[in-house]
Amino acid sequence: MVAENAQSADPEIIARGAYLAKVADCESCHTAGPDHPPFAGGLPISSPFGVIYSTNITPDPATGIGQYSYEDFSRAVRKGIAKDGRYLYPAMPYPSFAAVLDDDIQALYAYFMEEVKAVNHMPPQTELPFPFNQRWTLMFWNAAFATQKPYKVRTDRNMQWNRGAYLVQGLGHCGACHTPRGLAYQEKAYSESSPEYLSGAVVDNWSTADLTGNNASGLGRWSKAEISTFLETGHSRLGVAFGSMVTVIENSTQYLRKEDLDAIAAYLKSLPLRKSRSSYKPSVTQDQSDKIDLEIGINQFERPGAGLYSGLCAKCHQPNGTGDLPKYPRLSGNSMVLLENPVSIIRQVLEGGKGPLTKNGPIPKEMPGFAKKLSDREIAEVLTFVRNSWGNTAPPVTSRDVSKIRKKCCNTTAPSTHE
Template identity: 50%
Template sequence: MNRPRSLKRVAVLPILAIALAAGGCSGSADDHLPAGTNAQSPMTSDPNRVVRGEYLAKAGDCSACHDAADHTPLGGGMPVNSPFGPIYASNLTPDPTFGIGRYTLGEFSDALRYGKRRDGKRLYPAMPYASFAKMTDDDVTALYAYLMHGVMPAAKRAPETHLPFPFNQRWGMLFWTFAFGNRDQFSPDPKQSAQWNRGAYLVQGLGHCGACHTPRGPAYNELGYSEESPLYLTGGVIDHWFAPNLTGDPGSGLGRWSREDIVRFLRTGHGAGAIAFGAMAPAVEDSTQYLTDSDLNAIAVYLKSLPPQRAYGDYNDNAHAKVQTARSLETGEKERHGAGIYLSFCARCHQVDGQGQTGKVAALAGSPLVLAEDPTSVMRIVIEGSNSPATETGPAPQKMPGFHDQLTTSQIAEVVSFVRSAWGNHAAPVSDRQVERLRSKIHK
């Protein structure tokens, strides 16, 4: 799971009215898994399934939200930030009192895929059950087997989530699921290759990439759960980070990335001059670096098949643009605002030509993140810095310092605007107001 994005308050009653007008909504949709199957069943205690489930838990990045603050694996209790208050992640260990030890396979499936707890209460969509609904029965069974037999029980009670009215009315999530969620398992496309279908299954389902990279509607609903939606994977803001466009847009998307770039990025956190940042860095550390080469290549094949959507920004890699930028850096603020700030605070690491340093510092020239329509992440990295991921096969982690104590709001806006227009980059400038609004939200 990933941290929820900022969300404007929405009225619950209209949502409920839509669902009721449509005829309500059923409870469990699990008609395939054997009823009453529990952790003692030979099917769910099979060692091969436990091993398979451990791999799936890494692919789904379960630890990102469900590890305890003291690092107890899947012990729960970590707050997932929301504008209405913290939503605490559940204890997923097989402890019978505080964890999921009493869950049957069917009850586990209902919680994982349909957002329904064993006690009948509904989960908030910070848990991406709309994506996990796409999981196959075999994968649900394997994940259940791992959680029941491959994880040590932890007698830890996760704090109760207490949101203000009307968001504390969990029963309303039943109607949210009907009106905005997804309850369909993944259906392979017979027109595509087995590799493409595997990649689509991982991206849409267990990997729940859309939870961060797809924009959301006023009810915190993802605006699409597959490539059938033109907004799917076109970028979204999560907890004051902008997760970039993953479609084939050559400006702010993956249009100029190769399959090999995508595989390298998911394996090491470094690819095509980019470095994983924000919530993506731990996702690489704890999840994607452990995927098989076959699965990483399948993901790359699927992502590279997506046509450009919500195109924004442009990069012209030509000598004229580079000369103009070099002249601006030589003359500083006189010719282009922000050039002097970049030269003083950024050029030593990111280089005068904006190419960065391979394995250490991200390139800014042609960066899809820099060219994104939403500059939130670029502004935030300048304000508070960022850490690159620590992986088994990638470069040593590096830390970029934050400049919130050294640069004013206006200076941050100027240097970000300069970067978005230098070396052939073409993206809109950033205003003082945008920077100030973000600074106030992240308390810097």
């Protein structure tokens, strides 16, 4: 039997809670996989300190949150403290959820207690090595770093901007993945008051997108409409979702109302430019580049990586890097290609993958993996070529970069370099 004060919630409140659970993407982390019951926990989450398993947040009274009062629920979500007083690891983004307002926490509570099916399932226990298994020390971590307060409207901004800021900073917890971490694994910023906020990070061996106004690796060349459409479909003229963002779009953002997607886009477009070593300066106009090969393109086969690109990549991504939208993304001016940290594009080439499947987006095409076909040097050369052609300028990829990612993420041995 679930907590008594969840028994008579208004159906409209429950429905709002269901929507907010989509905004918060609770399902992606608290569901062990597609063949497992939703919200029953057990998903292994990689951290620098070891694997953390997500908890059961169904209203089961024995293994879930069925005995949580509203106060217990609110404290767990916004302060990271379970009903029994145990401190939660900040893999649970409670530092961001601290910004969520009371009415929305109440709606979430009503949804989980009355609408979610109770599942009796005990996920694996998280067992981190000493000293990280001493959860009580998180009391001091929280005091130092979990400093968010409930969101306060900025009167110098309009309603749309404030709605976008509230969603991004709070339930959307975008900073949990897109903001760099400090030495104590804390997010370096929780709002636009810092230039570090949403400037990109590395999470579980993926480099997350720079969401600032950077003109190369960020959103400087994206329109508000393109950002909104990308969150709905996972596709845009400047990139396709990859890595963990695929599940975020499939389980969360594709279900957001258009006005909320537009608000998020308006807020993100307000973030200032952050400098990087990457740049994009096309030598011809967009329309022209769709029709002709650029002078610096693959016709210069003496450039390292150019021949490999011609033989393995150009069929889908085109000789001039313009792709074939929406089936195959362009590489010229692609924000992911121009990220300073190349870990994501290295993983894409090694492992392959495909974009998200959404109700309003195109059917995603699968990219093959080349871990067994290409050596570390060959992958480094072709990626360096892509990152420095058709107006792209980004730091080179080294064989060592590829080797490190291959060891971490692929169960393969690098083949010999083709001569």
